[in-house]
Amino acid sequence: MRRCAICGTETTHEICPKCYLERYSIYEFHPYIEIKVCPKCGKAYSRGWIDKEAALMDTILKNFTHDPEFKINSFEIENLSENNGAVQIGGEFRGKKLTYELHFELRQKFEVCERCSRLYGGYFESIIQLRAENRDIEEDEIERAKKLIDESIENADYPTAFVSKIVEKREGIDYYIGDRNLAKKIARKIEEELGGKVTESKKLSGRKDGREIYRTTYSIRFKEYRVGDIVKDGAKILLVTNAVKGKGVDLAGKSRVLKNPKVIVKRENIKKTFVVNVDGSVVEVLNPSTQEVVQIEKKTDYSIGDRVLYFEDKGRPYIFPDFDWK
Ligand SMILES: [Zn+2]
Ligand SMILES: [Zn+2]
Known part of the structure; x- marks a missing residue:
């Protein structure tokens, strides 16, 4: 044990936590939080377009720095409203437990995210066609294919994972898919689970940076025979x-x-x-x-x-x- 250089109480440090906290601040917080929010899907931007809650926490943490001796145990956003909120911080400094409530102003700027601007712009790299040999497609086949498409999109985390258009035709259904690799995966999955045969065709759709851009169509043809026939x-x-x-x-x-x-x-x-x-x-x-x-x-x-x-x-x-x- 030693004694605090300022007040003389026993402490393990040169200056006791009480005197230290009176003289120095152990954290810094910039209370103006600005985030970009997509008005279409509600996601917000921070290291990419992510869930708003996560983006908000990220941005708050970027605005907060602290003394390495200030051990943070909890850090929570509270009383969040359109324009402001607070963070509740619990921690410890030189053995003394501390809590702080820090208020911030929130500024939300609306900007359509990359995914939504493509999705609502009808962007697609690939078409998946559902067809059947010598017969109409069954309702059940459409439902099962749709479920596989939805699941694949949900599990894909790239911004072009979406269906931008669905076209019902007399001979079947066309799904316009934002991402060609995803479309390929989906087509294989449908083939595997529903039977049928996938054929792939490419069509030149334009040029980008001197390279030719192709749109790929995956046509899945279900067999004429079905279980029970x-x-x-x-x-x-x-x-x-x-x-x-x-x-x-x-x-x-x-x-x-x-x-x-x-x-x-x-x-x-x-x-x-x-x-x-x-x-x-x-x-x-x-x-x-x-x-x-x-x-x-x-x-x-x-x-x-x-x-x-x-x-x-x-x-x-x-x-x-x-x-x-x-
Ligand atoms: Zn002291
Ligand atoms: Zn969006």
């Missing part, structure tokens, strides 16, 4: 059990990989009926349209009362064990 693949009649992976089952219940399938019955046209009789090689079912008993060659095990899928191809009836594609 009946297809003919070579000589085989198959029920599609997984359209994304291209898998089906044949009339005997054996798994098959689809090679060159052609849709013969769409799932919405398949009716359900049930088995009324089974003997050695024949299954009898009710024709769901006429309620007449129809005999069908037995290709796999059926029992009386089983629900089955019923359809006809070229006038000939077929059944598959009941399958729920939903």
Whole structure:
């Protein structure tokens, strides 16, 4: 222990905290806080366009300096309003606990951020086209694709991660995407999760600093067949059990990989009926349209009362064990 050079109380330092604080200031604060705020999205600027709260804290911290011996334990913004606010600071100096409330004036300047100026200006680097082979796109496919697009945009942190335009056409939907790399990622993801095939095409859209600028279109073509459809693949009649992976089952219940399938019955046209009789090689079912008993060659095990899928191809009836594609 030593004694304070000024007041003589015992202290571990040359000058006790009380005398020190009377003579010196241990922090400096410039109480005019100025931030740029985007009127479109509400983000604010500080090392890039970020959440307003974080940008405000950043700017306040830039305006605040302190003695290295002043250990700060808490630093919080309070009573924030349009034009002013305060920071509550708690800390310790030479063993003495201190709290300060520092008021500041807030000046918000409105300026449209880079992302919003591009987004609202219709900027795009890429188009994602959703199409389907020989059929309309399903509502469900649009919803799932949209979810993948939204998620990818949410998880991307570059300023061009946005959809600037959506165009619905008779043959499908076009999404105008701000960023070409993101568009590529999204296209691959849709292909992976929904099935289909992506083709890429480029179109010259202009020049920038002597370089040619291309716009890339990713066209995703969903397969004609969907889960639950009946297809003919070579000589085989198959029920599609997984359209994304291209898998089906044949009339005997054996798994098959689809090679060159052609849709013969769409799932919405398949009716359900049930088995009324089974003997050695024949299954009898009710024709769901006429309620007449129809005999069908037995290709796999059926029992009386089983629900089955019923359809006809070229006038000939077929059944598959009941399958729920939903
Ligand atoms: Zn003293
Ligand atoms: Zn903005």
